[in-house]
Amino acid sequence: MVSDEEIKKLVLLRLETMPANLKVSLGSREFSRDELIEEVKKETELGKIIMKMQLEYLRAMKRGFE
Numbered sequence: 001m002v003s004d005e006e007i008k009k010l011v012l013l014r015l016e017t018m019p020a021n022l023k024v025s026l027g028s029r030e031f032s033r034d035e036l037i038e039e040v041k042k043e044t045e046l047g048k049i050i051m052k053m054q055l056e057y058l059r060a061m062k063r064g065f066e
Contacts, residue, residue, distance in 0.1 A: 011040055011054045 015037050022033040026046070031039070039047035 007051055007055055008040060008043070010058075011051045012037060014054055015040065015050075 015033060018033050020033055024031050024033075024036060036050055040050055041047070
C-alpha cells in the first residue's frame with residue numbers, strides 16, 4: 001500500500017512539472033501552480049482535495065492502459 005507521504009511527494013512532483021504560469025480555477029478562485037504546491041505541502045483542505053484528484057486521475061490512467 002502506498003503511504004500518504006508517498007502520494008504527497010508524487011502529487012508535488014506532478015505539480016512541479018506544470019508550467020509556472022499555469023492558473024487553475026477551483027470554485028470561485030483562481031490558483032497559480034505555486035499556490036497549489038503550497039496547499040499540498042501544508043496539507044490544507046484544498047491540498048488534500050488536490051491530492052485526491054491527482055490520485056484519481058492516475059488510477060483512471062492506469063485503468064485506461066489495462
